[in-house]
Amino acid sequence: MxxxxxxxxxxxxxxxxxxxxxxxxxxxxxxxxxxxxxxxxxxxxxxxDYGNIPGCTYCSPEIASVGLTEAQAKEQGLDVKIGKFPFSASGKASASGAKDGFVKVIFDAKYGEWLGCHMIGAGVTDMIAEAVLGRKLETTGHEVLKTVHPHPTMSEAVMEAVAAAYDEVIHL
Structure with missing residues (x-):
């Protein structure tokens, strides 16, 4: 110990x-x-903070996650906002032939705290760092939405998933 x-x-x-x-x-x-x-x-x-450690599975497709799952957040009695963005709607994913997968985000509805992020697809073990950093800095969903993400990139799927959680998604 x-x-x-x-x-x-x-x-x-x-x-x-x-x-x-x-x-x-x-x-x-x-x-x-x-x-x-x-x-x-x-x-x-x-x-x-062991609750903010990224988990990465190096398989095909890759899997990456950090924080709470939707079920865990609900078990804790939290009211959540959920956003999911499929790579099939991503221009970069289409161009690179890696359209399988998605990004899912979980936010606390009351305070906007980024509770969790889960990803499946090509390159997600690199992409999870945005969620880990955002959670460490106590970033809210609105701050992610106001952060310009480069286009076309796979990483903009994080912003798109956040936009979906806040009913502001325009690329689905």
Whole structure:
């Protein structure tokens, strides 16, 4: 067992990665290691938010997600806004021949908090970073909608899914 900064119950001993509770992912172990060393060096660091760790499955099609699922949000009693955008409606996906897949977003209806994002399709393990960053910065759906996304790109499907959640989608 370790504390929030990976110190064990034995003074001077620390543990990170697969031997600790939590997701057994390389990017998690790397983040834990950096936080651990920074804490040892006396820097002010925040504990890792394990609820904002991207999960990526490197298969075909790729799968990526972060945060709560729609079902989990509803189980917590949250009123949610859901948006989904299929890659079949994306010009970039059509041009590249990768029209299978979608982006799904979950927002809290009351405060606009980005609760979760789930993606299936080509390149989504790269695209999930926008949702991870947005959640870390407590970005709202309206802020995503006011952020210009390049066209044509696969990443604009995130903006389109958010637009769908807020009944502002125009490309479906």
């Amino acid at each position: 370790v504390n929030d900064f990976y110190q064990t119950n034995i003074p001077g001993y620390y543990a990170i990665g697969d031997v600790t509770p939590g997701q057994a992912l390389a990017h998690v172990a790397s983040a834990e290691g950096i936080l651990c060393v920074e804490k040892i060096a006396g820097q002010h660091v925040e504990a890792l």
